Amino acid sequence: xxxxxxxxxxxxxxxxxxxxxxxxxxxxxxxxxxxxxxxxxxxxxxxxxxxxxxxxxxxxxxxxxxxxxxxxxxxxxxxxxxxxxxxxxxxxxxxxxxxxxxxxxxxxxxxxxxxxxxxxxxxxxxxxxxxxxxxxxxxxxxxxxxxxxxxxxxxxxxxxxxxxxxxxxxxxx
Amino acid sequence: xxxxxxxxxxxxxxxxxxxxxxxxxxxxxxxxxxxxxxxxxxxxxxxxxxxxxxxxxxxxxxxxxxxxxxxxxxxxxxxxxx
Numbered sequence: 001x002x003x004x005x006x007x008x009x010x011x012x013x014x015x016x017x018x019x020x021x022x023x024x025x026x027x028x029x030x031x032x033x034x035x036x037x038x039x040x041x042x043x044x045x046x047x048x049x050x051x052x053x054x055x056x057x058x059x060x061x062x063x064x065x066x067x068x069x070x071x072x073x074x075x076x077x078x079x080x081x082x083x084x085x086x087x088x089x090x091x092x093x094x095x096x097x098x099x100x101x102x103x104x105x106x107x108x109x110x111x112x113x114x115x116x117x118x119x120x121x122x123x124x125x126x127x128x129x130x131x132x133x134x135x136x137x138x139x140x141x142x143x144x145x146x147x148x149x150x151x152x153x154x155x156x157x158x159x160x161x162x163x164x165x166x167x168x169x170x171x172x173x
Numbered sequence: 174x175x176x177x178x179x180x181x182x183x184x185x186x187x188x189x190x191x192x193x194x195x196x197x198x199x200x201x202x203x204x205x206x207x208x209x210x211x212x213x214x215x216x217x218x219x220x221x222x223x224x225x226x227x228x229x230x231x232x233x234x235x236x237x238x239x240x241x242x243x244x245x246x247x248x249x250x251x252x253x254x255x
Contacts, residue, residue, distance in 0.1 A: 006188050011199055011228070091202035093215050 012117035028080065033160055037077055043068065043075050047146040053111035055129050062135060065142040081156040097159050106153030112147065144164050175216065183211045184245065185229045199222040201227050 028036070053059025076082070081098055086156040088099065123130050131137055185209075186196055193211075197204040200221060209215035217225070217237075226233040 008199075008228070012195055052216065092218050092221060093206045093209055094203060096215075171229050 028160055033157060036157040036160070037154065038076060040079065040150065043071055044147075044150040044154055047072065047143065048149050051143045053140070057129075062139050062142075065139050065146065068146040068150075069142045072146040072153070075147045075151045079153045079156050080160045081153055090169040097156065101156040101159065102148075104155040105148035105150075108151040109144065112143070130143045150170050176239055177212065177213065177220075178216045178237055178239065179241050180210060181242055182207070182225065182236065185231070185236065189229065196225075196228070199228045 046064060050061050050068050052061070053064060065154030080094070120130050122128070123160055131140060180194075186193070190224040191199075194204045197207050201224070202221065206215065210217055213238050222233055223239055229236065
């Protein structure tokens, strides 16, 4: 029997009787946020390190890039960047955060692409590394797949840091 | 540059004895979003602002404003003196 009299209590009662209306929000504690930021940073380092190693002439760099791409996707899927899952739909703040993080990823990759093209132009004049074989272009493709996802994941975790602390404060009430 | 929006969400939430989770369930957002709103780290959409005003049963301008709200103690003192 719903409580009558206090409008707020009545609303809360209705929610309690209709669990489908409850927001099943993801809970990122302080440890999860710190771990997420560390993993995102490591994945970004793996991607950039793989590219640098490949350009330096080591085929191990190609393996690193091939590993980094699926890991970047997995990292994004387990971060605050992930889209709606199950009955949970991100609210307006979360959607805004996701958009901002993806924008960071796209902008970062665009900047790297622009500077990379400048570097390749310079290399073509000075006899440095320029992509020539199919594997070279595959390596660049892997880099362009992994990099925006890694930057966006890192940005999303950085924007979630305060939320982890907030949730713990809420639990203390 | 967006203008800063000040709010009294924490004040009304405490007055009604609601936790962040309960308020979040009532307006349909993540509980963490309530914390972001209370700290002023996030400005709500018109829909969310109206939903909050509806939950607390107050006009939306009592909940959100472009200028900082006067301290509650000062407001109470003035109203008691008058």
